[in-house]
Amino acid sequence: MLVDFELIKRAQTGDSAAFNEVVLAYRKRTLGTIARLISRPEDVEDVAQEVFLRLYFSLDQLRTAEVFEPWLYRLTVNAAYDYLRKHRRRMESRMSDLSEQQVVLADAVAGGRVDHDVRQQRQVRETVDALLSAVSEADRILLTLKEVEGLSLKELEKIYRVNENALKVRLFRARQRVLKALGETGSESRGKGTAKAEI
Amino acid sequence: MSNYWNQQSDRDTELNTLFQAYRAACPEAEPSANFMPEIWRRIEERQRSLFFLGRWARAFVTAAAVLSLGMAAYLYIPEGHNTMLSVESYVEAVAAGHVVDSPEFIDPEL
Numbered sequence: 528m529l530v531d532f533e534l535i536k537r538a539q540t541g542d543s544a545a546f547n548e549v550v551l552a553y554r555k556r557t558l559g560t561i562a563r564l565i566s567r568p569e570d571v572e573d574v575a576q577e578v579f580l581r582l583y584f585s586l587d588q589l590r591t592a593e594v595f596e597p598w599l600y601r602l603t604v605n606a607a608y609d610y611l612r613k614h615r616r617r618m619e620s621r622m623s624d625l626s627e628q629q630v631v632l633a634d635a636v637a638g639g640r641v642d643h644d645v646r647q648q649r650q651v652r653e654t655v656d657a658l659l660s661a662v663s664e665a666d667r668i669l670l671t672l673k674e675v676e677g678l679s680l681k682e683l684e685k686i687y688r689v690n691e692n693a694l695k696v697r698l699f700r701a702r703q704r705v706l707k708a709l710g711e712t713g714s715e716s717r718g719k720g721t722a723k724a725e726i
Numbered sequence: 727m728s729n730y731w732n733q734q735s736d737r738d739t740e741l742n743t744l745f746q747a748y749r750a751a752c753p754e755a756e757p758s759a760n761f762m763p764e765i766w767r768r769i770e771e772r773q774r775s776l777f778f779l780g781r782w783a784r785a786f787v788t789a790a791a792v793l794s795l796g797m798a799a800y801l802y803i804p805e806g807h808n809t810m811l812s813v814e815s816y817v818e819a820v821a822a823g824h825v826v827d828s829p830e831f832i833d834p835e836l
Contacts, residue, residue: 550765558755563748571755572764580768648751655748674745675752706737709744 529553532592539586546586550579557603563675564607564668566656567614578606597685600678604668604686611664654712661708666701673698 529552537545557578562571581602589598659667672678672686680691687694 547762550762554757554761555755558757559752562755563752568753568755572758572761575757576761576765576768579765580772583765583769584772648747651744651747651751655744658744670745674742675749677749702741706734706741709737709741 528596529556532595535586535589535592535595539589539592546583549582553599554579557599560600560603560672560676561607564604564671565610565614566652566659570610570614574606574610577610578603581606594685597682600672600682600686604672608664608668611667615664658705658708658712661711662701662704666704669697670701670705 530549534545534548538549554575558571558575561574561578562568565571565574578599582599585602589595659670662670669683669687672683678686680694683694684691689697
């Protein structure tokens with residue numbers, strides 16, 4: 528817990544200063560989670576503000592301060608899910624533009640403007656984003672929370688309010704779908720490689 | 727068959743490595759200076775719209791209650807009026823039926 532229970536209880540009673548402190552304590556973590564969930568830096572802050580807005584208006588529904596963190600995660604996941612659903616079309620069109628972005632990146636690399644590490648990190652982000660965009664929003668969020676955020680099954684149980692076995696099944700299926708997408712990407716790139724070799 | 731499982735295991739490892747690299751590659755998100763003021767602006771905006779919504783809802787409920795009372799009064803008063811009318815019409819009907827040459831009132835001995 529980044530804050531003590533007393534502070535949350537005070538925020539629940541409508542204490543603005545206490546709520547401010549809660550936001551200050553959790554904003555960085557929430558921004559980081561959202562950044563990894565939606566992978567659009569320009570909208571991260573907007574979604575995070577929406578999370579805290581929902582928090583403000585639903586804080587009185589929180590029964591015990593002990594479950595505050597999974598509850599905040601739940602609000603974050605829901606806001607990210609809403610965002611991803613709303614921007615699905617935009618994301619799809621972005622994926623079709625990926626080759627263009629890669630061309631720009633390649634140009635920059637050729638001009639020596641992009642550092643090797645930065646380029647590699649960007650490549651990793653693009654690859655994982657492309658893989659996660661091949662599965663549903665629900666799979667994307669679940670996998671990001673488990674594999675990237677590093678949440679345990681116990682923590683996920685509290686967020687999703689399902690039992691461990693159901694969660695394991697969902698995770699396994701989501702992972703299988705990503706693996707399938709990875710296999711397809713691999714075979715595509717291998718195919719392109721062969722085609723290039725033939726040319 | 728074992729080739730398939732080897733491939734699957736390789737992909738699993740590849741995916742785990744990718745996720746780990748992705749975590750490291752995601753930049754730390756820093757909130758802008760406008761982050762907190764914007765939250766409070768949104769909260770106030772939402773509160774204002776909720777306040778107006780509440781006022782509208784209360785006005786609507788009051789109007790609905792007044793309308794219901796009016797309709798009840800309207801339905802009640804004509805009903806009372808109708809009862810009187812029906813009493814009158816009953817008396818009138820009896821009086822109208824009470825004619826001298828009515829067969830029921832003719833003495834049989836006459």
